Amino acid sequence: MKRRNLLAGAILGVSAVLAGLPALAADEPLKVGLILPMTGPFASTGRQIEAAAKLYIAEHGASVAGREVELLVKDDAGVADTTKRLAQELIVKDKVAVLAGFGLTPLAMATAPLATRAKVPAVVMAAATSSITEQSPYIVRTSYTTPQVTSKIAEWAAKEGIRSAVTIVSDYGPGIDAEKTFVADFSKAGGQVSESLRVPLANPDFSPFLQKVADQKPDAIFVFVPSGVGAPFMKQYVERGLDKSGVRLLADGGITDDDILNGMGDPALAAITGFHYSAAHSSPENRAFVEAFTKANPGMRPNFMAAGGYDGMHAIYAALEKTGGKSDGDSLMEAMKGLSWISPRGPITIDPETRDIVQNVYMRKVERVNGELWNVEFETFEAVKDPGKADS
Numbered sequence: 441m442k443r444r445n446l447l448a449g450a451i452l453g454v455s456a457v458l459a460g461l462p463a464l465a466a467d468e469p470l471k472v473g474l475i476l477p478m479t480g481p482f483a484s485t486g487r488q489i490e491a492a493a494k495l496y497i498a499e500h501g502a503s504v505a506g507r508e509v510e511l512l513v514k515d516d517a518g519v520a521d522t523t524k525r526l527a528q529e530l531i532v533k534d535k536v537a538v539l540a541g542f543g544l545t546p547l548a549m550a551t552a553p554l555a556t557r558a559k560v561p562a563v564v565m566a567a568a569t570s571s572i573t574e575q576s577p578y579i580v581r582t583s584y585t586t587p588q589v590t591s592k593i594a595e596w597a598a599k600e601g602i603r604s605a606v607t608i609v610s611d612y613g614p615g616i617d618a619e620k621t622f623v624a625d626f627s628k629a630g631g632q633v634s635e636s637l638r639v640p641l642a643n644p645d646f647s648p649f650l651q652k653v654a655d656q657k658p659d660a661i662f663v664f665v666p667s668g669v670g671a672p673f674m675k676q677y678v679e680r681g682l683d684k685s686g687v688r689l690l691a692d693g694g695i696t697d698d699d700i701l702n703g704m705g706d707p708a709l710a711a712i713t714g715f716h717y718s719a720a721h722s723s724p725e726n727r728a729f730v731e732a733f734t735k736a737n738p739g740m741r742p743n744f745m746a747a748g749g750y751d752g753m754h755a756i757y758a759a760l761e762k763t764g765g766k767s768d769g770d771s772l773m774e775a776m777k778g779l780s781w782i783s784p785r786g787p788i789t790i791d792p793e794t795r796d797i798v799q800n801v802y803m804r805k806v807e808r809v810n811g812e813l814w815n816v817e818f819e820t821f822e823a824v825k826d827p828g829k830a831d832s
Contacts, residue, residue, distance in 0.1 A: 491737045523550050536560065597690055635652065662690045
């Protein structure tokens with residue numbers, strides 16, 4: 441009981457400090473606290489977002505609307521308790537005007553109450569669970585939502601005459617989002633999902649799940665796994681001969697993540713994916729982005745995480761321009777609502793009602809071009825909202 445009272449007192453104390461933070465003077469640097477998994481199993485996410493954020497600042501200058509922009513990068517190693525502690529330190533000690541990053545859903549969720557109490561905008565550049573923006577009025581997203589992409593994969597599958605499917609997803613928030621969306625939308629379009637399989641997130645072994653697919657022989661399987669897990673999944677899919685069995689592989693684009701695609705080899709050629717960004721996207725904006733990114737980061741190819749980080753910095757810069765340098769949370773959030781611009785991924789908008797991103801979703805296939813593997817887009821669904829917020 442004593443410990444509980446002490447904990448409650450500490451929380452109240454932190455809340456009071458957060459709520460009482462003064463707005464920064466217009467001539468002070470605007471600090472952006474970028475919290476990312478720079479070490480641990482999701483380090484590639486942090487590496488991509490940090491590189492893209494720094495590229496944006498290098499291209500657009502370190503000041504906007506008379507305010508110097510200072511980026512404070514913190515490593516949470518993908519641990520939610522660490523994210524929360526770092527966010528608290530950044531708000532109270534460093535007096536950041538904006539929090540950003542958030543490589544995974546639990547990390548964004550952990551920070552939401554702090555953003556609300558302190559009235560500090562949190563720009564989600566990676567995490568994809570649909571409900572994140574509902575956790576705080578100070579959250580805005582520049583990545584994507586899993587249902588946003590999955591709904592269009594299901595629509596495309598039904599249109600292509602696929603009538604039966606099995607789903608295989610990693611057993612955590614975005615995977616469950618993907619499963620529910622695919623089952624609902626594919627069924628609504630006349631398809632039938634015979635089984636929904638969930639794979640443990642830690643140390644996944646896909647063998648027993650792929651064996652079930654081989655036994656059932658559906659027209660297709662729909663897959664959602666975190667980007668780093670795509671390579672072992674594709675390898676096991678091909679090893680079991682499923683690529684030659686007539687069972688089509690449909691997946692969220694994280695499975696053929698641009699950052700690791702070349703290392704996947706021929707097994708990647710079996711995948712048909714839906715996604716919001718490809719390094720092969722054909723536009724002047726993307727060609728310039730990929731060229732600048734690879735020049736600044738030798739050996740790296742920008743992926744969807746980089747796009748989220750780059751566009752997150754654009755949202756911060758554009759909002760600060762609209763406010764004329766004012767950086768209190770309410771002014772910045774109001775300025776971000778309704779922002780529209782042409783991103784390396786195509787046209788995007790921040791929905792003024794939901795603070796979530798509206799963007800194109802592309803169907804892609806992996807092709808070998810000039811000796812390298814690329815996600816080549818072949819069909820576009822324009823201006824897609826998150827399905828759960830589509831009527832907002």
